[in-house]
Amino acid sequence: MLLSDTAxxxxxxxxxxxxxxxxxxxxxxxxxxxREYPDIDPPIVSIRTVYTGASAEVVESRITxxxxxxxxxxxxxxxxxxxxxxxxxxxxIEFSLNRDIDAAANDVRDRVSxxxxxxxxxxxPPEVRKADADEQVIMWLNLTSENHxxxxxxxxxxxxxxxxxxxxxxxxxxxxxxxxxxxxxxxxNREALAARQxxxxxxxx
Numbered sequence: 763m764l765l766s767d768t769a770x771x772x773x774x775x776x777x778x779x780x781x782x783x784x785x786x787x788x789x790x791x792x793x794x795x796x797r798e799y800p801d802i803d804p805p806i807v808s809i810r811t812v813y814t815g816a817s818a819e820v821v822e823s824r825i826t827x828x829x830x831x832x833x834x835x836x837x838x839x840x841x842x843x844x845x846x847x848x849x850x851x852x853x854x855i856e857f858s859l860n861r862d863i864d865a866a867a868n869d870v871r872d873r874v875s876x877x878x879x880x881x882x883x884x885x886x887p888p889e890v891r892k893a894d895a896d897e898q899v900i901m902w903l904n905l906t907s908e909n910h911x912x913x914x915x916x917x918x919x920x921x922x923x924x925x926x927x928x929x930x931x932x933x934x935x936x937x938x939x940x941x942x943x944x945x946x947x948x949x950x951n952r953e954a955l956a957a958r959q960x961x962x963x964x965x966x967x
Contacts, residue, residue: 804840805863807870807892809833809853813885822846824882829853832877836869837861867892883963891935916941 769776811825826846830853833842838861844853857866871890878887905915919938927936950965 804859805857805861805866805892807855807857807863807867807890809851809855809870809874809888809890811851811881811885811888812849813851813882814849815884816849816882818846818848821849821851825851825885825888826853828877828880829874829888832873833870836866836873838866863892913942913944916943 809829811821811829813821813825816824826844829851830842830844833839833853833855836855838857839855840858841856842853843856844851846852855866855870857863867890874888874890881888905919907915910918916938919941924936924938927933948965950962955961955965
């Protein structure tokens with residue numbers, strides 16, 4: 763055999779080759795990925811609420827705490843993590859691995875809808891969505907048209923595309939970015955409001 767003859771005739775060369783193989787084997791062993799315990803993303807449902815103009819303390823007491831109290835009794839909850847910032851509340855609910863994510867999201871929506879009467883009227887309705895721990899954007903779709911403006915395209919996407927994509931199996935959330943939104947700016951006359959016994963909230967309604 764060529765290998766055995768070479769090892770006998772040149773023992774130093776054979777020892778060096780053996781040491782190199784051993785060194786490369788140890789290096790490869792350290793960098794070998796562990797597959798015995800695969801990455802498992804637990805079912806997570808997030809609740810996000812916007813309360814423009816409110817401080818973090820107000821958001822915590824009037825939104826985050828209220829919603830947490832309502833969802834605390836849902837079956838299969840492992841942990842609840844929340845954060846309150848100026849004008850924004852975020853709650854992440856982690857369920858056990860055997861809990862169906864769709865059923866869990868529906869239970870959360872039912873509890874959240876029951877708490878709407880206890881939330882401030884100025885706050886936007888809470889947004890409940892399915893999300894996992896390593897949520898990231900998977901696909902970007904761009905809309906272009908020769909007959910519609912960017913504002914019209916953004917409105918069309920919000921009305922017709924978002925809801926259809928959101929119900930697709932495996933889709934956690936659908937976001938729209940880059941497009942303007944319809945807005946209205948109104949200047950109020952204080953004397954005219956007082957004469958008609960109206961408030962800014964009445965005009966907004």
